[in-house]
Amino acid sequence: MHELSIAQSLLAIVLDEARRHQVNKVTKVAVKIGALAGVVPSSLTFSFDLIKEGTKAAEAELVIEQAPAVGECHTCEGEIDMSRLVEQCPHCGSKDIEFTGGQELYVDHIEAE
Amino acid sequence: MAEIEVGRSILEANDKLAGQHRERFAASGVKVLNLISSPGAGKTSVLEQTLKRLQGRLNCAVIEGDIQTDEDARRVAACGVPAVQIQTQGACHLDGVMINEALAALDLASLDLLIIENVGNLVCPVDFDLGEDMKVAVLSVTEGDDKPSKYPALFQQAGVLLVNKVDLLPYIDCDMERIHRTCHQLNPEQKVFDLSCRTGEGLDPWVDWLTGWAKG
Ligand SMILES: Nc1nc2c(ncn2[C@@H]2O[C@H](COP(=O)(O)OP(=O)(O)OP(=O)(O)O)[C@@H](O)[C@H]2O)c(=O)[nH]1
Ligand SMILES: [Mg+2]
Ligand SMILES: [Zn+2]
Numbered sequence: 001m002h003e004l005s006i007a008q009s010l011l012a013i014v015l016d017e018a019r020r021h022q023v024n025k026v027t028k029v030a031v032k033i034g035a036l037a038g039v040v041p042s043s044l045t046f047s048f049d050l051i052k053e054g055t056k057a058a059e060a061e062l063v064i065e066q067a068p069a070v071g072e073c074h075t076c077e078g079e080i081d082m083s084r085l086v087e088q089c090p091h092c093g094s095k096d097i098e099f100t101g102g103q104e105l106y107v108d109h110i111e112a113e
Numbered sequence: 114m115a116e117i118e119v120g121r122s123i124l125e126a127n128d129k130l131a132g133q134h135r136e137r138f139a140a141s142g143v144k145v146l147n148l149i150s151s152p153g154a155g156k157t158s159v160l161e162q163t164l165k166r167l168q169g170r171l172n173c174a175v176i177e178g179d180i181q182t183d184e185d186a187r188r189v190a191a192c193g194v195p196a197v198q199i200q201t202q203g204a205c206h207l208d209g210v211m212i213n214e215a216l217a218a219l220d221l222a223s224l225d226l227l228i229i230e231n232v233g234n235l236v237c238p239v240d241f242d243l244g245e246d247m248k249v250a251v252l253s254v255t256e257g258d259d260k261p262s263k264y265p266a267l268f269q270q271a272g273v274l275l276v277n278k279v280d281l282l283p284y285i286d287c288d289m290e291r292i293h294r295t296c297h298q299l300n301p302e303q304k305v306f307d308l309s310c311r312t313g314e315g316l317d318p319w320v321d322w323l324t325g326w327a328k329g
Contacts, residue, residue, distance in 0.1 A: 002205050002240070006124075006240075013123065105240070107119040112117060
């Protein structure tokens with residue numbers, strides 16, 4: 001539900017980078033969002049497109065890369081798909097497993113002219 | 114055309130403010146909890162029961178986040194504890210700016226424990242660090258035993274889980290074992306207390322643990 005405030009923070013970062021690098025216009029904004037971050041990509045795009053009007057990012061395309069929920073086994077060090085809750089490591093059966101990805105929420109890069 | 118590496122967290126402004134608040138809390142020697150649940154799980158009821166039991170043990174204050182009313186703040190104030198109301202004007206979570214405003218009304222140095230009741234919502238508050246020492250999740254048994262696996266982020270991050278309304282277990286199908294198992298998987302370190310704000314069952318162990326934690 002808070003995609004609009006996320007979009008505002010995102011736009012502030014993009015415009016700050018545009019100012020610091022003295023570019024005329026931003027053409028692409030690439031962000032990474034984890035599956036567990038609680039942010040709906042389509043709502044974020046909708047919100048971002050709404051508030052970018054009249055700024056240096058008015059024509060910027062928002063490209064969202066979704067990061068999967070993954071974990072790691074402490075016993076065999078194997079990577080585990082955590083998109084559904086798993087009780088034990090599918091590789092070795094160990095229960096000593098931990099989330100390692102899925103919370104990401106950051107601006108990776110922008111493209112500008 | 115130029116590609117500019119950014120690598121900045123979208124929540125950096127809030128995270129920065131949270132960091133400042135965390136330093137302020139530590140400097141004042143006050144421990145801070147961020148209480149999160151879906152609407153109606155029993156956050157305010159837990160507060161009432163907890164504050165009552167903490168009287169004479171810890172100096173407490175509460176920040177109440179509500180979308181519209183000040184009803185919860187009045188319930189807490191009735192327990193004899195300072196309560197600051199934040200009305201979020203529709204926002205689904207509290208953020209650092211709101212906490213910053215609320216802190217102006219509190220004398221942190223006189224407190225041992227500050228509890229922030231977040232807006233009723235299982236998803237959004239989790240993203241917004243308020244500078245707390247610990248998140249506390251409240252889950253009521255009537256919501257269903259599948260909630261931790263459906264909304265893992267909160268249950269993964271909460272240092273304490275309070276499973277509330279256990280007095281209603283005889284009337285519903287809720288597998289407590291499943292709640293405990295899922296949460297243990299999401300966060301093996303988590304402290305879990307099963308309780309009922311209606312009957313008072315299970316509240317003393319939680320309040321005793323909390324007292325020790327706040328003094329530690
Ligand atoms: N049977 C039963 N009812 C409870 C218990 N705890 C709370 N309730 C009831 O659940 C309802 C909601 O409780 P609140 O404490 O207002 O819940 P909340 O999480 O603060 O709600 P919001 O702030 O609106 O999100 C009230 O009618 C309470 O009386 C409990 O242990 N057992
Ligand atoms: Mg409440
Ligand atoms: Zn393994």
